[in-house]
Amino acid sequence: MQIPRPDPTAISRPFWDGLRQRIIQVPQCDHCDAWIFYPRRHCTECGSRRLTWRRVSGRATLHSYTFARVATLPAFAELPLQNLAIVTFEEGFNANTSLTGMNADDIHIGMALEPAFDVIDEQGTTRLLFTVANIDPTR
Ligand SMILES: [Zn+2]
Structure with a gap:
């Protein structure tokens, strides 16, 4: 599906x-x-x-999150546990999204995030997800 x-x-x-x-x-x-x-x-x-x-820029921080223990749609049931989130872009607005590529124990409110562009079909349709920021410590 x-x-x-x-x-x-x-x-x-x-x-x-x-x-x-x-x-x-x-x-x-x-x-x-x-x-x-x-x-x-x-x-x-x-x-x-x-x-x-x-x-x-896509730089954002984690405002809130939850795990969807029951898939929000049948199509998501075959995917890893949905990690629904609200992120705050550095420009100050919020967006609903999902987190990807992160261990549950490593997720905390306020953490730095960066975009993860998720291409979902052969036409190049792309979802905007977020993952932990790869922060340059010298920045
Ligand atoms: Zn205005």
Whole structure:
């Protein structure tokens, strides 16, 4: 069974197209600079419809997480235990995602994360997951 594919709309297509190129781009309000995630037609802070897609680094910290002991969809039952998470991008907005490639004992709130681009089909459809950041200690 295939895991669900995104169904991009005119509003969300730049996000999904960016992931195919390992680029994370998110709309930002031209009026108040708020980041709008998930992508919407208007700013959630001031209501402006003047938004510009901008590339973000993907650096994030773990805001919250849980393990889905029962798969959220049958298609996920064959995959490793789902580790659902909310991450906070360094730009300040949150996103729902999943963690990958991490041991449960190593996961803690506030830890540094980096994107893990998960290509899920032959067409290059890509999900945005997160994993532990490979931090350069000299940085
Ligand atoms: Zn705004």
